[in-house]
Amino acid sequence: MRPLLLANIGQLLTLRAPGKGTGPRRANELNDIGIIEDAAVLCDGGKIVAAGKARDVLRYPARKKLKHLKEIDCEQKVVLPGFVDSHTHLIFAAPRLVDFEKRIAGATYEEIAQAGGGIRSSAEAVRKAPVKALVQQALAALREMAAQGTSTVEAKSGYGLSVEGEIKSLEAIQQAAKAWPGTVVPTLLGAHVIPKEFQSKPQRYVREVCEKMIPLAGKRRLAAFVDVFYERGAFTLEDSEQVFEAATKHGLGVRAHVCQLSSAELWPLLRFHPASFDHMDCVNGEDIAQLARRDTVATLLPGANYFLGLEKFPPARTLIEAGVPVALATDYNPGTSPTSNMQFILSLACTHMKMTPAEAIAAATINGAHALRLAERKGSVEPGKDADLAIFDVEDYREIAYWFGGNRCNAVVLNGIVTR
Ligand code: NIG
Numbered sequence: 001m002r003p004l005l006l007a008n009i010g011q012l013l014t015l016r017a018p019g020k021g022t023g024p025r026r027a028n029e030l031n032d033i034g035i036i037e038d039a040a041v042l043c044d045g046g047k048i049v050a051a052g053k054a055r056d057v058l059r060y061p062a063r064k065k066l067k068h069l070k071e072i073d074c075e076q077k078v079v080l081p082g083f084v085d086s087h088t089h090l091i092f093a094a095p096r097l098v099d100f101e102k103r104i105a106g107a108t109y110e111e112i113a114q115a116g117g118g119i120r121s122s123a124e125a126v127r128k129a130p131v132k133a134l135v136q137q138a139l140a141a142l143r144e145m146a147a148q149g150t151s152t153v154e155a156k157s158g159y160g161l162s163v164e165g166e167i168k169s170l171e172a173i174q175q176a177a178k179a180w181p182g183t184v185v186p187t188l189l190g191a192h193v194i195p196k197e198f199q200s201k202p203q204r205y206v207r208e209v210c211e212k213m214i215p216l217a218g219k220r221r222l223a224a225f226v227d228v229f230y231e232r233g234a235f236t237l238e239d240s241e242q243v244f245e246a247a248t249k250h251g252l253g254v255r256a257h258v259c260q261l262s263s264a265e266l267w268p269l270l271r272f273h274p275a276s277f278d279h280m281d282c283v284n285g286e287d288i289a290q291l292a293r294r295d296t297v298a299t300l301l302p303g304a305n306y307f308l309g310l311e312k313f314p315p316a317r318t319l320i321e322a323g324v325p326v327a328l329a330t331d332y333n334p335g336t337s338p339t340s341n342m343q344f345i346l347s348l349a350c351t352h353m354k355m356t357p358a359e360a361i362a363a364a365t366i367n368g369a370h371a372l373r374l375a376e377r378k379g380s381v382e383p384g385k386d387a388d389l390a391i392f393d394v395e396d397y398r399e400i401a402y403w404f405g406g407n408r409c410n411a412v413v414l415n416g417i418v419t420r
C-alpha cells in the first residue's frame with residue numbers, strides 16, 4: 001500500500017471532537033463538523049498521519065521520507081470521513097417484489113408479514129442459497145456502498161432463522177469482508193422473527209438463539225454484536241432480555257430494533273449497555289430522558305419510512321433537543337429499505353426529519369462509529385485514525401444532502417486503499 005496525499009481540498013470535514021469529550025455527539029455538538037478550508041490529508045500504512053490546512057500538512061516533517069507517495073488532486077472539492085453505515089441487513093438472497101406490489105395496492109407491512117410474506121419469506125431463499133452465492137451478493141453490495149462513500153458497514157444475518165442458516169449467513173459476511181478493503185462489523189440477528197416451524201412454540205426458538213446460535217457465533221468469532229427485533233409480532237421484552245443475557249455471557253455486544261411500528265419500554269434493556277437502539281419512531285418520553293444520559297446511540301433509519309410510504313419519520317428533532325446521540329444508517333434490506341446509498345439517507349434526514357446537513361453528516365460518520373463502538377478508529381479525520389475518506393464532487397458539503405437520487409462520490413479511501 002502506497003502512502004497517500006489528498007491535496008487541494010476545498011472543504012475538509014474533519015468531524016474532530018469539539019471539546020474534550022470522547023462520547024457520541026449530542027445536541028449542538030452535532031452541528032460542529034470541524035470544517036477546514038484549503039486542506040490536505042496525509043495517510044501512511046492505512047492510517048491518517050496528518051490532516052489540516054494544506055500549508056501545514058505539506059510542511060509535515062516526515063512527508064519527504066515517504067517513498068512512492070501517491071498524490072490525489074481533490075480540485076477544491078469536499079472530503080469527509082467515509083460514511084459509517086451502522087445498520088444493514090447485508091445477507092439476503094432476493095428482492096421482495098410481491099410485498100412491494102401488495103403495499104402499493106394498500107396492504108401494510110404487518111398485514112403482509114401476517115399473511116406469510118415479510119421476513120419469513122426471505123428466509124426460504126437464504127436457506128436454499130449456497131454460501132458462495134451469498135458471498136457474491138454481499139460483496140457486490142459492499143462495493144456499491146463504497147462507490148457511494150461508505151467505508152464501514154455493519155452487516156447483520158437474520159434471514160436464515162435456523163442455526164444452520166444464521167451461521168451460514170455469518171460465514172458469508174466473514175468471507176465477503178475478507179475480500180473487501182473496507183471494514184465490516186458482523187451482527188447476529190437470529191432473533192429477527194419466529195420462523196414458521198416454531199410458530200406454535202416461540203419459546204423454543206428463543207432457546208435456539210440463546211443456547212445454540214449465540215454460543216457458536218461467540219466461539220467462532222463470527223459476530224461482534226447480537227441484535228433482536230423487539231416489536232409486536234416479533235420478540236417480546238422478556239425474549240429480548242434473554243437474548244441480551246446470552247449475548248453478554250458469550251462476550252458479544254448488544255443492539256436492538258425497537259419502536260419501529262409500535263411503542264415499547266426500553267429502559268429495562270439499558271442494564272445491558274446496548275451500543276444502539278435502532279428505528280425509534282415510536283419511542284416514549286421517559287425513555288428519551290433516560291437515553292439522554294447514556295452513550296447508547298439512537299440510530300434512525302428513514303429509508304424504511306420512505307420505502308413503506310409512511311407519512312411519519314423518526315423524531316430526530318425531539319431526540320437531538322433532548323440530548324440523545326443520534327446516528328443515521330441505510331437499513332439496507334429487501335423488505336423495508338432496499339438502498340445502499342447514505343447520500344439519499346442524508347437527504348431524507350434533512351427534508352423529512354429537519355436535521356441540518358451538518359447534523360446529518362455527523363450522524364452518518366462519527367456517531368455511526370460510536371454506534372459500532374469503533375469511534376477510536378473511525379468516523380473522523382484525525383491523525384492516528386484509519387485512513388477512511390470520501391471525496392465528493394461538490395464544492396459545499398451541504399450539496400451532499402441536497403442533490404438526491406444520484407451519487408456525487410468521486411472516490412473513497414478504504415483503510416488507505418483508493419477505490420473509485
Ligand atoms: O429494519 N424490522 C426489522 N427488520 C428490518 C426489516 C426486515 C424485512 O422486512 O425484511 C428493518 O426494517
Ligand code: FE
Binds near residue numbers: 087089331
Ligand atoms: Fe433493520
